[in-house]
Amino acid sequence: xxxxxxxxxxWDGSGVADPEVARLEEVLGQLRHRGTLPExxxxxxxxxxxxxxxxxxxxxALPAFAAAAVLLVxxxxxxxxxxxxxxxxxxESVAGTPAIDGRLVEGSGxxxxxxxxxxxxxxxxxxxxxHIGEVDVExxxxxxxxxxxxxEHRLSLVSGTIHARIWAPPKFFFVNTPSAVAIDLGCAxxxxxxxxxxxxxxxxxxxxxxxxxxxxxxxxxxAVCATRPGPGPGTPHYEDAxxxxxxxLAILDFGGAGHxxxxxxxxxxxAGARRRDALTLxxxxxxxxxxxxxxxxxxxxxVAPPPAGITREAVLEGDRRALDLWWNSLxxxxxxxxxxxxxxW
Amino acid sequence: MSDRxxxxxxxxxxxxxxxxxxxxxxEHASEDAALVRRAGAGDAAAFARxxxxxxxxxxxxxxxxxxxxxxxxxxxxxxLTAWRRLDAxxxxxxxxxxxxxxxxxxxIDFHRRAAETEKLPxxxxxxxxxxAHIEARAALELICTLPAAYRETLVMRLVEGMTGPEIAERxxxxxxxxxxxxxxxxxxxxxxxx
Numbered sequence: 001x002x003x004x005x006x007x008x009x010x011w012d013g014s015g016v017a018d019p020e021v022a023r024l025e026e027v028l029g030q031l032r033h034r035g036t037l038p039e040x041x042x043x044x045x046x047x048x049x050x051x052x053x054x055x056x057x058x059x060x061a062l063p064a065f066a067a068a069a070v071l072l073v074x075x076x077x078x079x080x081x082x083x084x085x086x087x088x089x090x091x092e093s094v095a096g097t098p099a100i101d102g103r104l105v106e107g108s109g110x111x112x113x114x115x116x117x118x119x120x121x122x123x124x125x126x127x128x129x130x131h132i133g134e135v136d137v138e139x140x141x142x143x144x145x146x147x148x149x150x151x152e153h154r155l156s157l158v159s160g161t162i163h164a165r166i167w168a169p170p171k172f173f174f175v176n177t178p179s180a181v182a183i184d185l186g187c188a189x190x191x192x193x194x195x196x197x198x199x200x201x202x203x204x205x206x207x208x209x210x211x212x213x214x215x216x217x218x219x220x221x222x223a224v225c226a227t228r229p230g231p232g233p234g235t236p237h238y239e240d241a242x243x244x245x246x247x248x249l250a251i252l253d254f255g256g257a258g259h260x261x262x263x264x265x266x267x268x269x270x271a272g273a274r275r276r277d278a279l280t281l282x283x284x285x286x287x288x289x290x291x292x293x294x295x296x297x298x299x300x301x302x303v304a305p306p307p308a309g310i311t312r313e314a315v316l317e318g319d320r321r322a323l324d325l326w327w328n329s330l331x332x333x334x335x336x337x338x339x340x341x342x343x344x345w
Numbered sequence: 346m347s348d349r350x351x352x353x354x355x356x357x358x359x360x361x362x363x364x365x366x367x368x369x370x371x372e373h374a375s376e377d378a379a380l381v382r383r384a385g386a387g388d389a390a391a392f393a394r395x396x397x398x399x400x401x402x403x404x405x406x407x408x409x410x411x412x413x414x415x416x417x418x419x420x421x422x423x424x425l426t427a428w429r430r431l432d433a434x435x436x437x438x439x440x441x442x443x444x445x446x447x448x449x450x451x452x453i454d455f456h457r458r459a460a461e462t463e464k465l466p467x468x469x470x471x472x473x474x475x476x477a478h479i480e481a482r483a484a485l486e487l488i489c490t491l492p493a494a495y496r497e498t499l500v501m502r503l504v505e506g507m508t509g510p511e512i513a514e515r516x517x518x519x520x521x522x523x524x525x526x527x528x529x530x531x532x533x534x535x536x537x538x539x
Contacts, residue, residue: 011509033404037396167482
């Protein structure tokens with residue numbers, strides 16, 4: 001029927017499976033219809049439409065939002081179009097009494113652009129990130145809503161801990177921290193910022209990009225990455241990496257070139273590296289002195305040999321194409337998110 | 346972004362037979378017509394059969410327009426509306442197109458009401474969101490950026506698991522149109538995924 005084999009698969013599932021179509025079927029199949037026919041009233045009998053859960057929720061919300069709705073209607077569509085994005089995000093108090101710009105949130109509230117949400121040691125909150133996800137705010141946390149637009153949802157996390165779950169396409173949700181920007185690549189993660197401005201991200205699903213001043217880290221599910229004011233993002237490592245990794249990487253990333261433990265730290269990282277730790281080595285091979293990068297290259301080439309055509313010199317010179325090809329050969333995940341991420345944010 | 350469906354005749358590789366496929370195959374239409382007549386007489390089992398045939402299509406049409414948290418409720422609304430208004434369906438063989446129109450109108454009505462009140466915090470509707478759903482939601486978001494004709498067809502194919510012939514049979518589109526929508530929609534989707 002079709003001249004292209006993959007079209008037959010797309011058309012009726014026959015023939016050779018198109019990997020991308022098959023992957024989308026697998027992923028999207030979770031959303032498939034699984035409902036059942038509701039109970040039917042006898043035909044001819046006037047019936048009041050069955051009240052759906054969605055309608056009930058709307059009706060329950062009406063009292064709380066009536067004043068805002070009336071204002072919006074009266075003000076007119078143009079006003080709505082102009083102002084609505086500035087209304088900010090819905091905030092729900094989960095425990096205690098969080099505060100928005102110092103005013104306690106009892107039940108629910110709204111975090112407008114430029115406003116601060118603060119939790120004390122006994123309070124927690126949940127923020128609806130527009131329509132693309134949600135953020136749980138842990139105790140002792142301060143966040144500010146910086147931007148709320150269709151393609152840019154941006155928070156500033158000054159201190160404390162948030163858990164983000166985002167289901168929008170990559171690069172719709174950003175969190176500024178004092179030392180780096182966390183860029184959501186379609187994921188779930190926990191981001192913690194300490195009083196000194198340092199931070200750490202733990203990714204539980206998908207990917208997160210960490211960026212500051214041109215220095216980037218790319219963190220997949222199961223990995224963590226620290227960041228510090230000044231240097232910015234450190235080197236990511238898997239949570240199950242050798243025990244020496246966190247301390248050794250902290251010295252390599254933030255200890256400075258003259259740190260007395262630098263050489264021993266690099267030894268520890270390289271000695272314990274498994275193929276899976278190529279994630280860490282791939283970042284390290286772009287950092288540090290040339291001698292250090294040579295050592296990292298040799299170890300990475302041993303645990304995860306570069307694909308044909310990738311030269312040692314190209315990698316050591318930071319050639320983007322060579323680094324990308326080597327990354328793609330590591331089999332860390334499908335390349336989709338990676339390709340998207342490679343576009344500059 | 347245009348919602349206009351693509352022209353049907355400029356797609357290379359379409360069988361000539363497909364291009365002449367009429368809307369709603371005669372056998373399918375006559376089965377629908379019989380079920381609609383029985384349902385119209387109060388036969389709930391016949392209406393349940395129609396539900397089995399069309400629930401995935403209706404679900405897909407709504408999923409292409411409305412947030413997932415509200416879709417299941419709206420699917421029920423659509424079928425209850427259809428059940429109550431069966432008498433208004435002049436051509437019993439055209440049930441597919443008729444209920445599709447109800448679904449599209451219901452989605453528009455849903456958005457209008459949401460705008461008049463205030464949209465509920467999404468997190469209330471998304472408490473069931475797990476990490477496993479995040480990728481699905483992301484992919485669906487991308488599909489929903491496509492023109493309506495493409496996104497409806499792709500949601501039926503990729504989410505509901507309907508085949509191209511099945512989509513054509515249920516929607517009343519010609520097989521050639523469905524193939525065009527799948528092909529072009531998937532091409533656009535691949536570009537967005539790159």
